[in-house]
Structures are given as structure tokens and as C-alpha cells.
Amino acid sequence: MDKKGAIDRLLAADALDIAEKITGESIHDDKSAATALGMGLHMVLGQKKRELLKETNDTYFSMLVGEFCAVLIMNGFTKVLTVPFIGTGYGDDQNVQEYFYLFWNKDKSILVAFDTFNDKSVNGAKAYFNWREYEGQWHDMPINGGGRHGGFIGESIDAREGLIRYIERMEMGGEFLKKWESDPFLWLLHYMDTKEPGYNYKAINKERIKLLPAEVRAAINTEG
Numbered sequence: 001m002d003k004k005g006a007i008d009r010l011l012a013a014d015a016l017d018i019a020e021k022i023t024g025e026s027i028h029d030d031k032s033a034a035t036a037l038g039m040g041l042h043m044v045l046g047q048k049k050r051e052l053l054k055e056t057n058d059t060y061f062s063m064l065v066g067e068f069c070a071v072l073i074m075n076g077f078t079k080v081l082t083v084p085f086i087g088t089g090y091g092d093d094q095n096v097q098e099y100f101y102l103f104w105n106k107d108k109s110i111l112v113a114f115d116t117f118n119d120k121s122v123n124g125a126k127a128y129f130n131w132r133e134y135e136g137q138w139h140d141m142p143i144n145g146g147g148r149h150g151g152f153i154g155e156s157i158d159a160r161e162g163l164i165r166y167i168e169r170m171e172m173g174g175e176f177l178k179k180w181e182s183d184p185f186l187w188l189l190h191y192m193d194t195k196e197p198g199y200n201y202k203a204i205n206k207e208r209i210k211l212l213p214a215e216v217r218a219a220i221n222t223e224g
Contacts, residue, residue, distance in 0.1 A: 003052055004165065010049045011162045049161070058164040059125075068122045069101075072112060075164055077103040081211050085192050089118040100190035102212065108167070108176040109219045112159050115190035123191055125159035127167075128184045128220075133174035143170075145184060153177075155184035180221040 046061070053060040059071055069079070081102035089096035096119050103112040114125035131143070131154040145155030154174075157166055170176070188208040193199055209222060 003056055004168075007049070007052050007056065007058070007162065007165050008169070010045060010052065011165070053162060053165075056165070058162055059122075059160060061161050063122050063160070064120060065099075065116050065122060068114070068125070069103075071164065072103045075105070075167070076107055077105045077110075077112060080104045080213055080216055081208065083190065083208070083211075085190055087117070087119075087190075087192050098190065098192070100188075102188070102208070104212075104216050106215070106219070109178050109180065110167070110176065111216070111220065112163075113186075113188055114159065117191070122160060125163075126156055126187060127159040127163060128156050128186060130155065130177040130180040130182055130184070131170055131174050132177060145182065153182050155182060179219055183221070 050060045057071055057074060059068060079101060083100040085098050085100060087096045087098035088094055098116045098119055100115040101113070104110070108129065110127055110129040112125065112127045115123045117123035133152045133154075143154035143157055145153060152174075154170070157163070186205050186209075187201065188205045189201055193201075193204055209217060
């Protein structure tokens with residue numbers, strides 16, 4: 001099996017489900033063999049995914065910020081917004097310089113949003129887009145959204161693991177819309193935004209959209 005095929009299988013694998021099938025026991029029993037086996041398989045599969053994704057210049061969990069940005073840039077993304085903020089890092093009393101970034105792929109109209117953690121690694125990361133599958137196709141990717149405008153429209157995926165491979169597979173079974181037709185649930189917040197009492201995510205989203213270049217705002221079908 002080639003590396004991309006192996007990555008597809010690993011991304012779809014569920015270590016706990018595999019453990020239950022092997023042992024015939026439930027993972028909900030903390031003392032079961034399935035629980036112990038599942039945890040072990042999760043670690044093994046996670047390490048193998050990391051190795052293969054790194055070899056193929058793709059994203060993987062706990063990736064260093066510089067590496068993550070490099071993968072995006074190599075695949076047609078451009079940084080369109082940087083928001084510095086002070087975070088807690090590993091301790092609540094630490095003042096760590098963190099960053100929230102937005103990257104844009106103009107050819108596919110994909111917006112990637114992510115923040116840093118402890119100024120070293122990627123914390124949360126989402127890719128937002130409009131994607132419609134070709135008629136008669138069937139997808140098995142973890143895409144949120146769909147069912148509008150006469151056909152399936154995918155709207156977001158977790159960008160922390162296998163982003164580039166998911167994009168490749170999506171292009172084989174559908175098309176990215178240059179101008180968005182639906183409005184994905186955007187979460188343009190970093191981890192410190194949510195610590196503010198009574199924070200308003202809609203207002204924060206709106207302010208950050210206003211900071212984007214005009215061509216990006218036009219493509220995502222909003223002027224902020």
C-alpha cells in the first residue's frame with residue numbers, strides 16, 4: 001500500500017472500536033481488556049500517523065507553529081491576519097506571547113484559522129470552505145455542514161491532522177466553490193477570548209472579518 005493509502009486508513013481508524021472487536025468487551029468498563037488494548041492501540045496508531053503525515057508534508061497533532069505554517073504556504077495558502085494576544089501557556093499565572101492566525105487559499109477559497117499554545121505549538125485549527133460533492137459521489141470524510149443549495153456543501157474540518165490529504169480527497173470527489181454560497185459556522189477566536197466573562201463570539205468574528213483583505217471578504221460572501 002502506498003503512503004497516501006496508508007494515511008487514509010489510519011485517519012479513518014478508531015483504536016477503541018478495534019479493541020472492542022478484538023476482545024469482545026466494552027471500553028466503558030475501565031477494567032476491561034478492551035480499555036487497556038484501546039489505549040495502547042491509540043498510542044501506536046497516533047505515532048504511525050504522525051510519522052507518515054510528517055513524511056508527506058501534511059499536518060499532525062501538536063505540530064510546531066513554524067512547521068504548520070510551512071505546510072500551509074507550500075500548499076497555496078497566504079497569511080492574511082495576525083492577532084497577537086497574551087496567554088497562560090502551561091500555567092495560569094504565566095504571561096505568554098501567543099498569536100491567532102488566518103491563512104487563505106485563493107484558488108480554493110479555504111480559510112484556515114488557528115491559535116498558538118505556549119508560543120510553540122498549534123492549539124486549535126479549523127479549515128472553513130464551501131465544497132460540493134459531484135453528483136453520484138459518496139464521501140466518508142469528517143466534514144461539517146451540508147444539504148443546502150441543491151447539493152451537499154461541506155463547510156469545515158479539523159485542520160490539525162491530515163488537512164492536505166483531506167483536501168486532495170475532496171478535490172477527487174467534488175469542487176471547492178470560489179465564492180461561498182452558504183455561511184459556515186465561523187469560530188475566529190483564540191483560547192483567551194473565551195476566558196472573558198460574557199464574551200460575544202459573533203461580535204469577535206465580525207471584528208476579525210473586518211480586518212481581512214477585501215478579496216477574502218468578498219469570496220466568503222460577507223463584508224463583515
